[in-house]
Amino acid sequence: MPKHPVTCDSRAAEFRSEGFIVASSGGNLFCKYCNFCLDYKRKDSLQKHCKSQTHVARKSGNFTAARLATLEETVDNVWKVEDSKEEFILDTIEAFVDANIPIEKLDHPAIRAWLSKYVPASGDLPLANWLRQYYIPVVGEKKRQEIQADLKDSDIFLLCDEATDKSGNCVFNVLIRPSIVANYANAHLAESVVLDAANSANCANAVLDTLQKYSIDRQRVVGIVTDSARYMTKCVETVKELIDNVQHVQCWAHKASSIGSVFEDKLDELNTVVIKVKHAFLNIRKSNYIQFLSEKYQGSNPDLISLFPSPVCTRWNSWFKSVRYLSNHIEDVVEFFKSLEDGNTSVKFFNAASAATIQTIKVQAVYVSDICLPLMDLITFLEGSSYPTIHVLAGKLSDIEIKLGLLTEGVFSERTVHECQKLPSEANASVQAKLKTAAKSALETLQQLRSQDPAKGVVDSVGALFDPRNAPKKKSVPELAALQMSVPFIKYVQKLHFLEGHTAFLEAIKEQLKGEDCVSVDVQGILNGLKLSHREYACAALRAIWMPCSNAACERSFSKYSLVVSDRRRRLMAANAEALTMVAFEQEGSSENW
Incomplete structure (x- = not known):
């Protein structure tokens, strides 16, 4: 007897007790308990579905179906x-x-x-x-x-x-x-x-476009910090025509670097040696040099075993670091190069150099090492951004100016004098004259930069008010009033509140100075503490000492x-x-x- 063909309707009739029905669209077997379409042609699959735990639970009513999410x-x-x-x-x-x-x-x-x-x-x-x-x-x-x-x-x-x-x-x-x-x-x-080109007009337009892009009211601009290039000075002059009372501050990290470059220019023999050593150690000979130092200083100070720090023209203090290294290792460098059978031009230079020439270089390197420390410290200090700097800038510049003045007069360090004495008398006199000339040029550069600084009045006034070293120097009320009017932010503080707050600030400074040096005085911490009793003065003073005087960012x-x-x-x-x-x-x- 022939078998009847299997259809969706016949399967639905066969498994009606299991809740199987034919979908309204036709052609599909549907389980009303499980809300699921099934393949009606495979009976074994249908039987397995009927025996599944989910189907049995849904059929008996012991299964709580998940709520369908709404459209929202x-x-x-x-x-x-x-x-x-x-x-x-x-x-x-x-x-x-x-x-x-x-x-x-x-x-x-x-x-x-x-x-x-x-x-x-x-x-x-x-x-x-x-x-x-x-x-x-x-x-x-x-x-x-x-x-x-x-x-x-x-x-x-x-x-x-x-x-x-x-x-x-x-x-x-x-x-x-x-x-x-x-x-x-x-x-x-x-x-x-x-x-398109680095000129004052393009730079001024870029500055103004930035303010417009960030919806910044021009009157909120207190100051503009740039380098000392002429086109940047002209750029700020253009901007100042549109923004009232904006203070132009020139980067003193750049200026300190330019003061240091005077020694690089004036002491040409030393600079030549720095370049020669850099080229000699370019990519090669470094491992051999370290091995040479390790054998020479075996068992002694491990700090002496180090590579020559190559100068980078775009990196502040790098030339000074190279010179400081040579002041301690010039003999090691020369001895190493003379031990090489090398056709390199720089190596040949040292092989041909006389003892007097090397000693002249040693004198110049020692001399620069002594003078460069204050400049290096100033640049490093101005590179920082987690502390205020402008209130101690004038004092640091004055210290450098004093040191350069002494060098101009021939007052050298003991180490420099000792190295000079190793030269013949005529060479000694010539080298010392050259050192004094370099110091004089650096001093003139510093004095010129200070006198032409557009923010000189602000820098000097902030230093006079907040540099701890000036705290013991008593100032009259008219002097304090004049200083107040020279500093942005502070000049808007009521005169009485300024005098009361500044008196409290000086007393706190003097208290910290007992048994301590100026470096350890926490000016920012003192001003933060004064917010409780002299809030108007303290908040304005904090904003004043946080004025940037460097473009390191x-x-x-x-x-x-x-x-x-x-x-x-x-x-x-x-x-x-x-x-x-x-x-x-x-x-x-x-x-x-x-």
Whole structure:
């Protein structure tokens, strides 16, 4: 007898007691208890479904079905997933930028395989090309919004500088720093633009465009910090025509470096030796030199076993570090080179050098080592950003001026005199005359820089008021009033409140000075303590001592830029390069802080 064909209706009739029905659309077997479509052609599958725990529980009524989400809840869940995906992508970009890893590395098969294995949902990460086109601009806009929120309605300083990148482009960076937030002042990289040319008009336009982009009222700009270049001075003059009472501050880290470069220019024999040693140790001979020092100083001071620190023209203090090394190791360097059978030009120079020539170099290196310490300390001090600097700047400059004045008169250190005595009398007189001439040129450079400094009155007044070394010097009320009117922020404090607060400040300084030196006095801590009793004075004074007198933050931003726009990333769009540099610089600031 022939079998009847199996249909969806026949299966529904056969398993009617199990709740199987034919779907309204027809052609599908449906379990009304499980809300599930089944394959009616395979009877064994239907029987297994009927015996499953879920089906039995649903049929008996002992199973509580999950509530279906509403349309609104479904939409909310979808948006939450999208937001989580967006956050993951943006955080990944920031992490790669902070670690200086090119975005292109995300396309590498090994990275993709690692992400898919260990990072859930990493498959949603787009390819690098899409990240550059869409997400990097989003990251940049996010950083701009964070910067704008941090600035709020506070008074601000603009830090501006220009540099040439590896492609020959003129890059102009504008940093914005609030007057003070809590006990620190964090600078933000607000703009990094490529200019057609580095001139005053282009720089002024970039500054004004930055203020407009961040919706900053021009009257909130208290000061502009630049280097001493003429076009930057003219740029600030242009900006000052549109912004009243803005203070131009020139970077004293740059100026201190220019004072040091006088010795580099005047002591040409010493500079020649520095260059020769740098070239001799370029990529080779370093391991042999370390081995030579290890054998020579075996069992003695391990600090003597170190490499020559090569000078870098774009790095402050690097030439001084090279000279200080030679002041202690010039004999070791010469002895090592003379032990080599080498055709290198620099090595040949030392092999041909006479003992008198090497001793002359030693004298000059020792001399520079003595004078360079205050300059190196000043530059290092001004590079910092986690403490105020302007209130002690005038005092430090005066110390250097005094030292240079003594050197001009031939008052050298004992070590310099001792090394000079090793020279023949005629050579000794010639070298000392050269040293005095170098000191005189450096002194004239310092005096000229101080006299031409547009912020000289502010620097001197802040130092007179808040440098601990000036606390014992009693000042009359008219003198204090004149100093008050010379300093931004403080000049707006009521005269009586200023005099009362400053008297309390001086008493606190004198109390700390008992048995201590000026360096250990915590001026910022004292002013913070005075907020309880003399709040108006203390808050204004804190903002005054936090005025920037260095552009070191701009130099750090260019260091970040050079990492972003490296030799392998020269095809970056200008907008993306700016966004990535902003992210890299902000990450550094947040981790340092500051």
